Amino acid sequence: MKITISEVNKYVGEEVIIGAWLANKRSSGKIAFLQLRDGTGFIQGVVVKAEVDEEVFQKAKSITQETSLYVTGVVREDERSPFGYELTVTNIDVIHESVDYPITPKEHGTEFLMDHRHLWLRSKRQHAVMKIRNEIIRATYEFFNDRGFAKVDPPILTGSAPEGTTELFATKYFDEDAYLSQSGQLYMEAAAMALGKVFSFGPTFRAEKSKTRRHLIEFWMIEPEMAFTEHEESLKVQEEYVSHIVQSALKNCQLELTTLGRDVSKLENIKAPFPRISYDEAIEFLLEKGFDDIKWGDDFGAPHETAIAESYDKPVFITNYPKGIKPFYMQPAPDRDDVVLCADLIAPEGYGEIIGGSERIHDYNLMKQQIEAHGLNSGAYEWYLELSKYGSVPHSGFGLGLERTVAWISGVEHVRETIPFPRLLNRLYP
Ligand code: 4AD
Ligand code: MG
Numbered sequence: 001m002k003i004t005i006s007e008v009n010k011y012v013g014e015e016v017i018i019g020a021w022l023a024n025k026r027s028s029g030k031i032a033f034l035q036l037r038d039g040t041g042f043i044q045g046v047v048v049k050a051e052v053d054e055e056v057f058q059k060a061k062s063i064t065q066e067t068s069l070y071v072t073g074v075v076r077e078d079e080r081s082p083f084g085y086e087l088t089v090t091n092i093d094v095i096h097e098s099v100d101y102p103i104t105p106k107e108h109g110t111e112f113l114m115d116h117r118h119l120w121l122r123s124k125r126q127h128a129v130m131k132i133r134n135e136i137i138r139a140t141y142e143f144f145n146d147r148g149f150a151k152v153d154p155p156i157l158t159g160s161a162p163e164g165t166t167e168l169f170a171t172k173y174f175d176e177d178a179y180l181s182q183s184g185q186l187y188m189e190a191a192a193m194a195l196g197k198v199f200s201f202g203p204t205f206r207a208e209k210s211k212t213r214r215h216l217i218e219f220w221m222i223e224p225e226m227a228f229t230e231h232e233e234s235l236k237v238q239e240e241y242v243s244h245i246v247q248s249a250l251k252n253c254q255l256e257l258t259t260l261g262r263d264v265s266k267l268e269n270i271k272a273p274f275p276r277i278s279y280d281e282a283i284e285f286l287l288e289k290g291f292d293d294i295k296w297g298d299d300f301g302a303p304h305e306t307a308i309a310e311s312y313d314k315p316v317f318i319t320n321y322p323k324g325i326k327p328f329y330m331q332p333a334p335d336r337d338d339v340v341l342c343a344d345l346i347a348p349e350g351y352g353e354i355i356g357g358s359e360r361i362h363d364y365n366l367m368k369q370q371i372e373a374h375g376l377n378s379g380a381y382e383w384y385l386e387l388s389k390y391g392s393v394p395h396s397g398f399g400l401g402l403e404r405t406v407a408w409i410s411g412v413e414h415v416r417e418t419i420p421f422p423r424l425l426n427r428l429y430p
């Protein structure tokens with residue numbers, strides 16, 4: 001019976017065949033321990049000299065790291081293993097030998113590992129992070145599907161720049177200028193007027209010259225957009241959504257979180273509601289904390305966000321930022337027009353902003369004025385302006401950065417480990 005490692009719990013006491021790679025190996029004169037991986041999981045195979053043909057034992061002793069194999073063995077429960085099962089190996093067939101695998105069990109520098117990302121992905125740690133990423137994506141679809149949102153796919157080649165014109169990847173679209181999408185938001189607004197509640201999930205691009213642990217050039221964003229929805233209602237969706245993905249990862253990725261050494265006690269109480277402070281309060285707080293480099297009207301940097309987040313054991317919403325530091329489409333607050341109805345959600349433990357969201361302007365004249373005031377080439381925004389011309393309604397939405405969220409939940413320091421092939425300031429390879 002050919003099975004995968006993820007299925008061994010159903011075959012205790014039975015002889016099975018598993019297609020696997022040799023991740024690592026230890027052996028003595030009498031016994032060999034094979035660390036096997038097949039993509040679905042990791043299991044230890046035990047080869048006892050006295051119990052197998054001499055040829056099988058010699059093979060077990062000589063196989064090299066990352067050689068591909070068909071391993072035959074009997075599944076046993078094993079309390080000492082974190083996985084709970086072991087394989088008592090009876091036979092080994094080599095499929096393809098791997099010679100001089102570059103990533104050995106010794107320590108390697110980050111640049112070396114990044115140059116070998118195509119192979120580094122096979123490691124236990126990277127495998128765990130990718131599984132957590134996958135679980136967050138699964139839980140995202142579950143959350144929005146359960147609440148009646150339709151998945152809509154905005155284009156990647158666009159003529160507009162919702163988040164400002166400084167960080168664009170320009171390309172030629174035959175004879176026209178085009179950009180790689182910074183955010184699907186404007187298209188999602190159109191979709192919300194057609195389908196009510198929508199969400200997107202796709203790659204977005206920022207030509208940011210930032211070399212920090214939170215910045216990627218290409219990252220994946222989840223962007224929900226809701227018609228007939230005010231900012232306050234959107235905040236509730238955001239906190240419930242983030243709670244759902246954290247609780248799903250805790251429930252379905254226990255082994256992976258253990259592999260990563262994640263302190264899960266820091267995740268267990270991530271449940272809605274989340275605390276909120278206004279931008280005004282945040283400025284006061286920072287001044288009290290001795291940040292004298294900040295004044296009203298400035299945007300927050302990573303140290304500011306971290307200082308604010310440290311006061312809470314849950315993600316915190318910073319609401320109502322000054323109009324001047326936010327994009328053109330945000331709805332002014334009803335009681336004062338120097339701040340907008342928006343919020344950034346700051347993750348705990350120094351992981352920074354994971355969500356940016358707002359209520360959108362739905363007044364035609366105000367929108368027209370904003371597009372002009374921001375010097376946006378109005379031709380490219382004509383279609384967008386028409387959304388507030390024909391049956392405009394209050395609507396709100398947000399964007400969650402997948403990689404920062406995966407980094408936080410996994411407890412990995414840098415976003416480069418949270419996406420299969422990171423695109424960084426100095427890296428397009430592999
Ligand atoms: O705050 P941002 O720029 O918001 C938007 O793009 C809105 N149009 C979203 C919307 O309302 N539909 O980006 C949203 C999130 C950030 O909070 C952050 O998590 C992530 O995207 N993000 C990045 N992640 C990795 N690398 C980068 N360079 C990122 N820039 C933003
Ligand atoms: Mg933002």
